[in-house]
Amino acid sequence: MRKVNRKSIYCLSAAAVALLIGGSATAATAYKTISVDVDGNKQTVQGFELGTVADLLKKQGIQVGKDDLVQPTVTKELTDGTQILVKHAKAIVIQDGTKDPVSVHTLADTVADVLKELQITLNEADKLSLTATTSIESGQTIAITRRTQEVKVAEEVVPFQTERQPDAEQYTGTENVLTPGVEGKVQITTTVYYENGEAVDRKEDRKTTAEPVNQVVGFGTKQRPIVVASRSGENMQASKMMTMAASAYSMPGSRTATGGAAGQGTIAVDPSVIPLGTRLYIEGYGYGVASDVGGAIKGNRIDLHFDSQAAALQFGRRTVQVYVLN
Known part of the structure; x- marks a missing residue:
């Protein structure tokens, strides 16, 4: 029977214990706790040898596209306590005034953030189909009504x-x-x-x-003077002209209402129409003065005195134009 060296056994045992203790420390270091936030939904993943961010997302069935946000980058090696943030871009449509609709993918949280991201400026009068604080959801259409005014x-x-x-x-x-x-x-x-x-x-x-x-x-309102032309060629101005019925009479030497003797130029009038003493001119007779009255002389009627009965008969009765001289 072979003799065993006790010193060798002791060394072997010590080495074995050291190996076991070292292996346990390596395993503990490889075990990781990872926090994953996907669009606000948080979960914790634990395990050994989890690899990179991309490896973990793939194992968890979390798909990401080129427009999505992943932090840290997908090539980052995972370490204990790593926090992964995944934010999926949302597909929306922008209708800006009369421009053609544009489809975009955005990581913005609100309508205001989208406009800022796309560098779309609104004038004070412009209107939005959604309020600026509206949260962004996939499939939304943000319509901008451009309002202008013209002043003339x-x-x-x-x-x-x-x-x-x-x-x-x-x-x-x-x-x-x-x-x-x-x-x-x-x-x-x-x-x-x-x-x-x-x-x-x-x-x-x-x-x-x-x-x-x-x-x-x-x-x-001033009456225009009337120019009267007599047979002698003398022109006189009249202030008034009236159409009247005239009768002729002849009574030489008789006394008139004004006290004078009747003769050529004596004219009998209605004093309420033509005041006594008024100078007159009668077409077809000539000049005279309203100096007599008569019981039958009323209104637009006058009697003309002639020096002879024959002249009076020749004149007779007729309608004449009577001018009141200035």
Whole structure:
């Protein structure tokens, strides 16, 4: 029977114990706890030799695309305590005004974030189909209505009115502009509102910039003098002309209502129509003075005195034009 060296056995046992203890330390170091966050859904993965980020995602059945966010990078070797973040891009459609719709994949969380990411600027008047704080979901369409406005300014003339007033210094039939008329002006501001290039509303604002000034016209009330031409060629002015019925009579030497003797030029009148003492001119007779009255002389009627009965009979009765001389 072979003799065993006790010293050798002791060394072997010590080596074996050392091997066991070293192996246990290596195994403990290889065991890892990994945190995985996929679109906000968190889980913990534990194990040995888990490899890289890509290896773990594949083992867990987590698919990622070129537009998705993975942190750390997929080639990163896993160590204990590694935290993996996966954020899948969402497919949405952007409809900006009249432009063609554009499909995009985005990692943005809200509508405002998407616009900032795509460098889309909104004017104050533009409208969004979703509020800026709306969370992004796959399949959404963000429509932007572009609102613009066009302002036009025009001027409108306001015609003046004409006032007429009597003017005793002017003859009848004449007019004179006392105050020239001035047209007024109104400024019209028209604002047309457009949505995506189409007019949807309009607003008109009218502002008077100058009030019109009425024109004042004076019309004459003064009677125009009447020029009377006698048979002698002398022209005299008459202030009034009347059409009257005339009768002839002859009573030489008789006394008139004014106390004078009747003769050629004595005219009997109705004093309520022609005052006594008025100088007259009668066509077909000549000049005379209203100096007598008669019981049958009423209204537009006169009697003309002739120096002879024959002349009176020849004149007879007729309608004449009677001029009241100035």
